[in-house]
Amino acid sequence: MIKATEDMKPLLQAPAGTFWRWADADVIEWINGSTICYRHDLVGILQQLPTAAVPRLGAVLLVLSACRGGADEQDGILLGHVVSNLVAADPSRRREVDEAMTDAAKLLSVVRELTPSLRSGARRTYLLSELLATDVIWRNFHETKTAIEELKSGIYTGFITRTGPALTVDHFLPDLKVLAAAFNRYGSKDLLVKKLRTGLDQLPEAAEIPELPVLHRSLLEDMEADERTLPMARLTRQVIAVFHLPIHNRGAAEMPLGGISDIINRGQYDRLLMSELAQDEVLLTARLVNNEALYYRREDPPQDPLTQRTVLFDTTLRSWGTPRVLIMSVALALPFHSKHGESVNYFGLGANDYGPVGLATKTEVVEAMTFLDHGMDYSASLRKFFASEELPEQNETILVTEASTFAELMANGKIHDQKFLLDYVVTVDRRGQLVTYECINGITNELFSAKPDIHELFAPGPKKEKPTVPFSEEVLPDFLHRRFLPLLCPKxxxxxxxxxxIEIDGDRIIMVNGYQRLLSVHSRDKGAAELEHYIPRGHYRFHYAGSGLLYLAVYNPSLLSAHLFKINLDESTVDQHRFSFDDLGGKHIAVFFKNRFYIAGISKRFWFNPTTDDTGYEDLSVEFPQKSLLRADDNLAFSDSRKGRMKTDENVMYRIKEVGVNVDGIIQLGQYRIEARGEGANANIWFVQQDVKKEMKQAATAVFKDKQLTANPSVLFNRWQWADGSTITSDNRGFAHFRSSNGRITEFSITMAMGLKITAWASDGKVSGNPMFIHVSEVNIIYVRQFYDLYIRPFIQHIIDQS
Known part of the structure; x- marks a missing residue:
């Protein structure tokens, strides 16, 4: 071990004539004094590298220097001097050294261009391991680990700080080749960044997206997507939920007489648990009806599974209508109760013949619904079927028929022999009752019965409210943007x-007029104030609660919905509530009674409390006014005071054939022209009928007629436009609105009541003309001539100037 570490010590010592040196035991620097790294930093990097490989220290230090960033010019010069000295000592290897040096310098330049996040911290170690992966100096694991530990401990301090043997080409060229190989492997900053970020040399190509199988909708989903077959699909789902066919037993030999395999809640009465028979009659009946009673299920004997199910259904005249709908629903439900995935074949039975029927697609179902045989029973075709068809041994035959037809055929014995060949019989009737029988040796035993809610499924739903056209802001006159109409309206x-x-304290009349608007009228000599622009059509019921609070209920029995309007007469505000109610049965009547609004039918009543917004239902036993008090006489004459206020129904100009500016420079609407007559306070604006039709000098073109622009479908608009873009818009409430293409000319509106002086309003708030249509509180009233000169004349002049 000591010899091994002694062999590795020279690798950590700076050779004489190289580019780096140990400044002291803790710092490695360039020979010009620039810091490369610190000892503890170098130890940390070496410990994280593969422990069996000791990278060449020269290559490591060059990469660490590049990772520090900064200018590389001086370092390059020093490195160039080192290489020049090596080549001078061994000229034969100049080309090899120059090539390796060129590629190594390019790699170091790439490293300097990396973002700091990729060449610092833990990423720096990963960068070194990738660049120096081709280093071939390998040592024993324990040798490497021991050498690094001793470098860290400082044992090598005296040795490494001394200058080592002279640097040779054989010593330094491998360092350059390691870096050159790394450059050849990556070649550019982008490839190196990709490797560092992903760990991959090449990004994988996008995987080929396999073609997913087309998910075909089921038959019932197809039927539900078509309005024609939607009720049939819904009914079929109900039948699937209630239908059940047990395994058929043709005789005692096939009856499962073995042990008990399960306890279920469907079965025959002879298999009820003994504990169920101990219940009293009422409880036992309830448990049987609700499918709560428990039955033994015996072990199934070994037998071959069914391979086919044959369904015969009645197409004779007596099955037409409701029975046919139920018959088809049962036929469609049978495949969902398959025991062993057996195939299902369908045959239609006529009076004298039968034929195969397809029910696999929606088109086939629609076609099968049209089959109708003129005969009254199918006994002959049933006999022909069993005589002609060869059915497999593992087959189950099911007859689906109209109940009365089957009862008659059983009674008169027309299908006596065929009933031994049937396994199940399903009967339906016109009330929607469905009964299933099991046939064993010609004896029919009722299994279960059900009554799907067929009438609700096929009954027409409530009428849908006709959607109103949304507001079209870009074409609405400024007059209609106001919270309250600036002028009173013609009646x-x-x-x-x-x-x-309804008449309120003899002071005013509140009404819903023929254009479905809520109006307030104070006197015959004043127009009507619009409280609400749109009241839905329906039956109306007013109720005045006092203190200026008025309620209006609008209910529509066909839509099973109602609106309640809370009207504050003092503040002229209206709040609206909408609610729906159940079918109350019969003819509806409505009344306000004991602070509630009631809608009463023949079965129950619906009520709404306008104070708390609560709703509810009550039965007919609760106290209620006599019907005589609820009867509204639509032909009842108005009171004298009401007559006085409502006597006048003004005739307004709406349908105009032509619009323009005539040769006299006056606006002309059909046969009438708009003129200001008189002076000072006595001046007025009138519709003046022309005796001789004037030539239309600047005619306007119709843009649209009878168009809905607001939420009220009864309020319609006509629009004409001149060549310059100026427009006039009339509405059937009795107003005309003028907008110039010149934005500096103020928009204005006028009343269109024939035979009455005109009232005019400008969008800057000025009002003039007939006081009949001016609000009592209006203060911005100016003289007629002044209004004409300020607003009407500039409008006309701009059209003339632009023509």
């Missing part, structure tokens, strides 16, 4: 029924 499409109107 159009006034209601004619009592349920749409």
């Amino acid at each position: 159009v499409r006034l209601p004619k029924t009592r349920s749409q109107v």
